[in-house]
Amino acid sequence: MNPARDFSKIRYKEIPEKRTGNFIFAIRLFRMIKPIFILSVFLLCYTGIYAQIAKKRIDAVHANASIRIDGIPDEEAWKSAQSASDFIQQIPYNGKPSVLKTDVKFMYDNSGLYIAAIMHDPHPDSILRQLGLRDATDLNADFFEFQLCPFNDGINAFTFTVWASDVQTDFKEPDGELSWDAVWDSKAVIGKDGWYVEMRIPYSAIRFPKVSVQKWGINCRRGIRRYRENSTWNFVDSKVDGTVNQEGLLEGIKDIEPPLRLSVSPYVSGYLERGPDQKEWNFSYNYGADLKYGINESFTLDMTLIPDFGQVPSDDKVYNFSPFEIRYDEKRQFFNEGTELFNKGGIFYSRRIGSQPKGYDSVYNEVQPSEKVVENPMQTRLINASKISGRTSKGLGIGFFNAMSANTWATVMDTLTGQERQILTQGFTNYNMVVLDQALKNNSYFDLLNTNYFIPTAGYTANVSGTDFKFANNKYTYAVSGNLFVSQKYFSHDNPEFGYHHSLTLAKISGNFLCNYYQLLETPTYDPNDMGFNERNNKFDNQVKLQYNVYDPFWKVLNWYSSLYISYNCLYDDLKYTSFEIWGNSMTTTRKYLTIGTDFNFLPVPSHDYYEPRVPGYMYISPAEYNLTGWISSDYRKKFALDMDLSGYLASRDNSFGYAVTIAPRYRISNRLSVDYNLSYELTRNNIGYVKDSLDPDSKPFILFGKRDIQTITNVLHGNLMLNSKMSVDLRVRHYWVTFTYNDYYSLQKSGNLQPAEYSGNNNLNYNLFNLDLSYIWNFAPGSQVSVVWKNSIDQHSNLVMHDFFGDLHTTIISPASNSFSIRVIYYFDALYLKRRK
Numbered sequence: 001m002n003p004a005r006d007f008s009k010i011r012y013k014e015i016p017e018k019r020t021g022n023f024i025f026a027i028r029l030f031r032m033i034k035p036i037f038i039l040s041v042f043l044l045c046y047t048g049i050y051a052q053i054a055k056k057r058i059d060a061v062h063a064n065a066s067i068r069i070d071g072i073p074d075e076e077a078w079k080s081a082q083s084a085s086d087f088i089q090q091i092p093y094n095g096k097p098s099v100l101k102t103d104v105k106f107m108y109d110n111s112g113l114y115i116a117a118i119m120h121d122p123h124p125d126s127i128l129r130q131l132g133l134r135d136a137t138d139l140n141a142d143f144f145e146f147q148l149c150p151f152n153d154g155i156n157a158f159t160f161t162v163w164a165s166d167v168q169t170d171f172k173e174p175d176g177e178l179s180w181d182a183v184w185d186s187k188a189v190i191g192k193d194g195w196y197v198e199m200r201i202p203y204s205a206i207r208f209p210k211v212s213v214q215k216w217g218i219n220c221r222r223g224i225r226r227y228r229e230n231s232t233w234n235f236v237d238s239k240v241d242g243t244v245n246q247e248g249l250l251e252g253i254k255d256i257e258p259p260l261r262l263s264v265s266p267y268v269s270g271y272l273e274r275g276p277d278q279k280e281w282n283f284s285y286n287y288g289a290d291l292k293y294g295i296n297e298s299f300t301l302d303m304t305l306i307p308d309f310g311q312v313p314s315d316d317k318v319y320n321f322s323p324f325e326i327r328y329d330e331k332r333q334f335f336n337e338g339t340e341l342f343n344k345g346g347i348f349y350s351r352r353i354g355s356q357p358k359g360y361d362s363v364y365n366e367v368q369p370s371e372k373v374v375e376n377p378m379q380t381r382l383i384n385a386s387k388i389s390g391r392t393s394k395g396l397g398i399g400f401f402n403a404m405s406a407n408t409w410a411t412v413m414d415t416l417t418g419q420e421r422q423i424l425t426q427g428f429t430n431y432n433m434v435v436l437d438q439a440l441k442n443n444s445y446f447d448l449l450n451t452n453y454f455i456p457t458a459g460y461t462a463n464v465s466g467t468d469f470k471f472a473n474n475k476y477t478y479a480v481s482g483n484l485f486v487s488q489k490y491f492s493h494d495n496p497e498f499g500y501h502h503s504l505t506l507a508k509i510s511g512n513f514l515c516n517y518y519q520l521l522e523t524p525t526y527d528p529n530d531m532g533f534n535e536r537n538n539k540f541d542n543q544v545k546l547q548y549n550v551y552d553p554f555w556k557v558l559n560w561y562s563s564l565y566i567s568y569n570c571l572y573d574d575l576k577y578t579s580f581e582i583w584g585n586s587m588t589t590t591r592k593y594l595t596i597g598t599d600f601n602f603l604p605v606p607s608h609d610y611y612e613p614r615v616p617g618y619m620y621i622s623p624a625e626y627n628l629t630g631w632i633s634s635d636y637r638k639k640f641a642l643d644m645d646l647s648g649y650l651a652s653r654d655n656s657f658g659y660a661v662t663i664a665p666r667y668r669i670s671n672r673l674s675v676d677y678n679l680s681y682e683l684t685r686n687n688i689g690y691v692k693d694s695l696d697p698d699s700k701p702f703i704l705f706g707k708r709d710i711q712t713i714t715n716v717l718h719g720n721l722m723l724n725s726k727m728s729v730d731l732r733v734r735h736y737w738v739t740f741t742y743n744d745y746y747s748l749q750k751s752g753n754l755q756p757a758e759y760s761g762n763n764n765l766n767y768n769l770f771n772l773d774l775s776y777i778w779n780f781a782p783g784s785q786v787s788v789v790w791k792n793s794i795d796q797h798s799n800l801v802m803h804d805f806f807g808d809l810h811t812t813i814i815s816p817a818s819n820s821f822s823i824r825v826i827y828y829f830d831a832l833y834l835k836r837r838k
Contacts, residue, residue: 055234055247055248055249056084056233056234056248056249057248057249057250057251058082058084058106058248058249058250058251059082059106059250059251059252060081060106060107060108060113060250060251060252060253061077061080061081061082061106061107061108061252062107062108062109063077063107063108063109063114064077065077067107067114067198067200069185069186069187069198069199069200070187070189070198071187071188071189071196071197071198072189072191072196072198073105073116073118073196073198077107078105078107078116081105081106081107081116082105082106083103083104083105084103084104084105084106084220084233084248085101085102085103085104085233086233087101087102087220087222087231087232087233088231088232088233088235088236089229089230089231090221090230090231090232090236090238091228091229091230091238091558091559092228092229092553092558092559093552093553094237094238094551094552095235095237098222098224098229098231099224099227099229100119100120100121100194100222100224101120102117102118102119102120102220102222102231102233103117103118103120104116104117104118104220104233105117106250106252108253108256109256110256110257110258110259111202111203111258111259112200112201112202112203112204112205113148113200113201113203113253114198114199114200114201115146115197115198115199115200115201116196116197116198116199117144117146117196117197117198117199117220117222118194118196119142119144119194119195119196119197119222120193120194121193121194121195121224122193122194124190124191124192124193124194124195126226127142127164127190127194127195127225127226128140128141128142128164128225128226128637129141129142129163129164129165129190129671130163130165130668130671130674131165131167131671131672131722131724131725132163132165132167132720132722133167133720133722133728133730133777134167134168134169134181134779135168135169135170135171135178135179135181136163136167136169137169137178138636139163139165139167140225140636140637140668141163141164141165141167141225142163142164142195142222142223142224142225143161143162143163143164143169143221143222143223143225144161144162144188144197144220144221144222144223145159145160145161145162145220145221145222145223146159146160146161146199146201146218146219146220147159147160147173147218147219147220147221147243147244147247148160148201148206148216148217148218148250149216149217149218149244149247150206150207150208150209150214150216150217151208151209151217151391151393151395151439152215152216152217152247152249153217153395153439153443154217154242154244154245154247154442154443155173155174155244155245155439155443155445156172156173156174156244156340156391156397156439157172157173157174157217157244157247158170158172158173158182158201158205158206159171159172159173160182160184160186160199160201162186162187162188162197162199163188164188164190164195165188165671165725166186166187166188166725167725168184168186170182170184172340173243173244174242174244174340175340175343177336177337177339177340179330179333179336179337180336180337181333181337181783182201182205182206183202183204183205183263183782183783183828183830184199184200184201184202184205184782185199185200185782186198186199186200203256203258203259203261203297204261204263204292204294204830207297207298207299207300207390207391208297208298209297209298209391209392209393210296210297210298210392210393211393212254212255213251213253213254213255214250214251214253214254214256215249215250215251216249216250216251216253217244217247217248217249217250218234218247218248218249218250219232219233219234219236219243219246219247219248220232220233221233225637226637228593228637233248234246234247234248238549238551239510239511239512239549239551240476240510241476241509241510242443242476244443245443245476258294258297260294260831261292261293261294261300262291262292262293262294262830262831263291263292263783263828263829263830263831264289264290264291264292264829264831265289265290265291265783265784265826265827265828265829266287266288266289266826266827266829267286267287267288267289267290267308267824267825267826267827268285268286268287268824268825269285269286269287269308269310269311269822269823269824269825270283270284270285270822270823270824271283271284271285271286271310271820271821271822272820272821272822273818273819273820273821274818274819275818276794276795276815276816276817276818277816286306286308286310287306288304288305288306288307288308289304289305289306290302290303290304290305290334290826291303291304291305295388295390296390298390298391298392298393299388299389299390299398300388300389300390301386301387301388302334302337302386302387302388302389303384303385303386303387304334304384304385304386305384306382306383306384307332307334307382307384307385308824309332309354310820310822310824311775311787311789311791311822311824312331312332313331313732313773314734314771314773314791314793315328315329315331316328316716316734316736317736317769318736318738319738319765319767321689321690321740323611323612323614323690324535324536324611325533325535327349327533327535328351330349330350330351332350334385335350335351335353335385336350339387339401341389341397341398341399341435341437342387342389342399342401342433342435344435344437344447344449344468345447345449345466345467345468345483345485346483346532346533347449347451347464347466347485347528347531347532348401348433348451348531348532349529349531349532349533352431352529352530352531352532352533353382353385353403353405353431353531354379354380354381354382354403354405355379355380356378356379356380357377357379357380357408357425357426358425358426358455359410359423359424359425359426360376360378360410360425362425363376363410363412363423363425366412366423367412368414370414370415370416371412371413371414371415372412372413372415373410373411373412374411374412374413374420375410375411376410376411376425377408377409377410377425380405380406380408380426380429381405381406381408382403382404382405382406383404383405383406384403384404385401385402385403385404386401386402386403387399387400387401387402388400391437391439395438395439395440396436396437396438396439397435397436397437397438397439398435398436398437399433399434399435399437400432400433400434400435401431401432401433401434402430402431402432403430403431404428404429404430404431405426405428405429405431406428407424407426407427407428407457408424408425408426408427409422409423409424409425410422410423410425411423424457426455427455427456427457427458428455428456428457429453429454429455430452430453430454430455431451431452431453431531432450432451432452432453432454433449433450433451433452433531434449434450435447435448435449436448436449440471441474442471442472442473442474442476443470443472443476444469444470444471444472444479445468445469445470446467446468446469446471447467447468447469448466448467449464449465449466449467449468449485450463450464450465451463451464451465451528451530451531451532452531453530453531458492459491459492459493460489460490460491460492461489461490462487462488462489462490462527462530462531463487463488463489463490464485464486464487464488464528464531464532465485465486465488466483466484466485466486466501467483467484467485468482468483469481469482469483472509475510476509476510477508477509477510477511478506478507478508478509479505479507479509480504480505480506480507481504481505481507482502482503482504482505483501483502483503484501484502485500485501485502485526485528486498486499486500486501487499487500487501487525487526487527487528489527497525497527498525499522499523499524499525499526499527499537500521500522500523500526501520501521501522501523501526501528501537502519502520502521503518503519503520503521504518504519505517505518505519512548512549512550512551513546513547513548514545514546514547514548514549515544515545515546515547516544516545517542517543517544517545518541518542518543518544518545519540519541519542519543520539520540520541521539521540521541521572522534522537522538522539522540522572523537523538523572524537524538524572524573525537536611537572538571538572538573538610539569539570539571539572539578540569540570540571540572540575541567541568541569541570542567542568542569543565543566543567543568544565544566544567545563545564545565546563546564546565547561547562547563547564548562549561549562553591556590556591557588557589557590557591558588558589558590558591558593559588559589560586560587560588561585561586561587561588562584562585562586562587563584563585563586564582564583564584565581565582565583565584566581566582567579567580567581567582567583568580568581569581571610576608576610577608578607578608578609578610579603579607579608580603580604580605580607581601581602581603582601582602582603582604583599583600583601583602584599584600585597585598585599585600586598592635593634593635593637594632594633594634594635595632595633596630596631596632596633597630597631597632598628598629598630598631599627599628599629599631599647600626600627600628600629601626601627602625602626602627603624603625603626604624605624606621606622606623606624606652607621607622608620608621608622608752609621609622612689612690613690613693613703613748614690614693614703615693615701615703617750618701618703618748618750618752619752620705620748620752620754621751621752621753622688623651623652623653623654623656624651624652625649625650625651625652625656626649626650626651627647627648627649628647628648629645629646629647629648630645630646630647631643631644631645631646632644632645636666639667639668639669640665640666640667640668641665641666641667642663642664642665642666643662643663643664643665643666644661644662644663644664645660645661645662646659646660646661647659647660647661649684651686654686654688654707655685655686656684656685656686656687656688657684657685657686658682658683658684658685658687658710659682659683660680660681660682660683661680661681661682662678662679662680662681663678663679664676664677664678664679665677671722672721672722672723673719673720673721673722674719674720675717675718675719675720676717676718676719677715677716677717677718678714678715678716679713679714679715680712680713680714680715681711681712681713682710682711682712682713683709683710683711683712684709684710684711685709686707686708686709686743687707687708687709687710688705688706688707688708688746688754689705689706689708690703690704690705691704691705691706691742691745691763692704692763702747703747703748704745704746704747704748704757704759705745705746705747705748705754706742706743706744706745706746706763707742707743707744707745707746708740708741708742708743709739709740709741709743710738710739710740711738711739711741712736712737712738712739713735713736713737713738713805714734714735714736714737715733715734715735716732716733716734717731717732717733717734718730718731718732718733719731719732726778726779726780727776727777727778727779728776728777729774729775729776730773730774730775730777731772731773731774731775732771732772732773732774733771733772733773734769734770734771734772735768735769735770735809735812736768736769736770737767737768737805737808737809737812738765738767739764739765739766739767739801739802740763740764740765740801741764741801742763742764744756745757745758745759762799763799764799764800764801765797765798765799765801766797766798766799766800766801766802766808767796767797768794768795768796768797768808768811768812768815769793769794769795770792770793770794770796770812770813770817771791771792771793771794772790772791772792772793773789773790773791774789774790774791775787775788775789775790776788776789781827781828782828783826783828784826784827784828785824785825785826786823786824786825787823787824788822788823788824789820789821789822789823789824790819790820790821791818791819791820791822792817792818792819792820793817793818793819794812794813794815794816794817794818796811796812796815
């Protein structure tokens, strides 16, 4: 696999920047956005048509005796607590009473909040109760969910879910951040009249205002799986955007004196590893700790010292034949947990921290003919990472993030003398981010953000500063949102570079009919990529979205969602046209819970691609194209379920076409054992794309394009065995196979057209990735875990294309592989618990 091209060269050298004075730039920008701001003022002043429904209220009572979390709320103290009942359906019949009764009670003391939920059910044998991993979201089981917004801002919330099978799930809003794992107690029990849940949420797991009388936004949600019904205590109107803003109120909590919030989670891990070119196994071990300290009831310090990410699940990598970097999800828990403040504005991409050193590729250019690379680390080594975050009683969220990585060295050896030397691939690096997030009325907010990236040895500093905002009207029917950022790059021996970005969305956000207008502008020198992620810059995009949704059942369907997008895009430089696009989707669920959908994507006129040529001053005129997809998903309540989709592609020239098929069956063998499989096959004929570039004898660029057939097959097998609600065995195997077969070659002309070219090189590709992740996890105590993991990885490619799938798979499996066996033990120590024991 060819290494990804350095995108910075494309951004800054291949697109000539239009030199304009600051005054001219300001006038140009004002003219573009003036109509938008005028329209936004009009929308925000417009009176909404939906009357707000009164919020339900309930009091929590002080617990004068200890509460045992055993799933049976039979303590005498519960009898004095009020019941939150009269749940209302969210789906399928939005606004109608729930088919079954639910009662929820609340108590508190100086250590935490207690919740008791009684889910009445005359047929307890019918309660579905599939087991699953912690943080599961799609179990075939009933559930009870408690959503808590301590600052009652309608935006930020903690959500705690207990499934009927006694599995815990927790996450944060507004991003649904499942990687956030709090330490809290719960127990679910199925009885003769239904099922019960008791929960204890310690104050160490949440943050709340420093006031004598608390007023928390809350909601409770019950899922009755066999009816596919979700109901809530405070009504959640499907026509209104958001759920946190539709919570009720929990009152009665006052004069609490939260205890010391300090916890330490030390870990020790051992690894037995062997690379594809190694004969001997290497043993290593790591140790470190995570620390949480409650500065006060509103702010928390999180630190990780000498972090270890060796057991992070493998990425689903793909072959990158585009000119842009591919974004992969963050899977390291520390960089996911509690980062909702830092994810605002999209300028923080945590995978930059501890990523591949900037000088990784240059090592191979510095090696002398008699030398070989002995070691070249693919990741910088983190020393530590810390974050402080919280929110004041006035609704001001404050976040500070810092991480440091050590010098990273490559080792090369002279094969003649055996002497070794080291090459610095990235010096000590400091990463900083500061966020101020002010919550406003009507679920609105205004943020100030800054990232700072500093490498002292390189004399290099990068800053991105700006604002992110959302303003909605009183009825929460219209909103204007967007952001504005300036990037600054400073070099010790060169002039600084500055860039600008803004986006703006004007939207109708409630009702059956929704719509918005979206604008995005970025200058050619805007670059947030030292700590953020931006696929490309130099763009001026304009998009209109129309959406019509039917939330209430009719005829034979339960709901229907449809959207239409129209987009016109160009470069920022001279507003050069790039593309015109129309796309949309439609989805409905029948009363038998068969979900059916279709998506389309049309580019009805040729596009001008300024990036595929990889050479400044050139562009490729790509043909008009048409894409259509249809898909179905069957009822997941049944033991066997199936997802399928079929898509087709057609271009307006070059006889280019293609199709893709995905089949994804899943089978629930029992409540403890489930298996799912995903097979994806994609074939594109006569695809036109970049091959290579060089200088001809006249020092003019020669850009070679090729016509190729691309075949991609992906197989993913996943199995999960739950020994109990705390112990599991999980297996995931993925094989990714892509082939390129070239038929013809062309030279790209300055006009953007192609001319036939003579070329005898072999650029065919046969590329395979194989990953196996097998893990055993035992959550033996709250916050404490033993994990044993085997990871096997194969990366194999050649110019000899194979046409036999099983022959290719066999060749891949017998290829040299990377293997890693590891065991990791982490134990959660709570200072309050230790204090009690004394």
